[in-house]
Amino acid sequence: MAWQEKPLGFFTDTSICIGCKACEVACKEWNELPGNAAKFTADSFDNTGQLDAQNWRHVQFIEQVPDNTGMVVTPTPIAGGQAWLMMSDVCKHCKNASCLEVCPTNALMRTEFDTVYIQNDVCNGCRNCISACPYGVIGFNEDKGIAQKCTLCYDRLQGGLQPACAKACPTESIKFGYVEDLHAVADQRLATLKAAGYQKAQLYGRDDKVYGGLNAFFLLMDKPEVYKLPNEANATLPSRNNLPGYVGGVATAVIGLVAGLLAFRNGRMNGNGANNTTTTNTR
Secondary structure (H helix, E strand, C coil), X not given: CCCCCCCEXXXXXXXXXXXXXXXXXXXXXXXXXXXXXXXXXXXXXXXXXXXXXXXXXXXXXXEECCCCCCCCCCCCCCCCCCEEEEEEEECCCECCCHHHHHCCCCCEEECCCCCEEECCCCCCCCXXXXXXXXXCCCEEECCCCEEECCCCCHHHHHCCCCCHHHHHCCCCCEEEEEHHHHHHHHHXXXXXXXXXXXXXXXXXXXXXXXXXXXXXXXXXCCCHHHHCCCCHHHCCCXXXXXXXXXXXXXXXXXXXXXXXXXXXXXXXXXXXHHHHHHHHHHC
């Protein structure tokens, strides 16, 4: 089938993620990502660590131990109430994409499917997008000298296929489709979980409260902070990408310019005074 030119995205239902990492493997295989050198992350079963230039999908393993304040001073229990939260994280393809706004070469573009895509042959490696992304999803490829992130398998979309990660997910935790259709699916799933007693369940990025809305949004089983996501109160763009930031930057530039002009004017006046004095003494 051919995809229509309207917003496509992911709905990731974390309640049925089993942490199998099939999405990570499929993503690397299709996009020919060699991956980072193996290292010990000291973070439970997470051997990926984070989203970066070589990891466009990252499965989080979040251990929840009752009555634990955050520091495990004894070996984590295998049974007895331990709970797991898992989430396959990815680029959010934000409606208000700060990475796209700061790119000086227009290497970042919005596709006909409303996804945010980095054009490798246009990227100059300035890394502005990396510092602007509030989710830390973009990494720098040292070998190629460019920024890289999830493309939502743009090449597959052009061929009428779904992204590799969604196709590989055995539990359909990663659902792909038109964003408006995914919203309806997510609303129904949330209602089902609420009715079953999961009162902490919530949708993240479903509406425009987080960066204008996310084309890759999530159903979470706990607060966003638990999954290392900014909550609605803290979901603000980096200062240089919002209006107050721009106004502050312009004001600083104007003050600097005025100060420079005054210093230059005073310098010239002092120089002319010295020249006059020298002429008078010579006479």
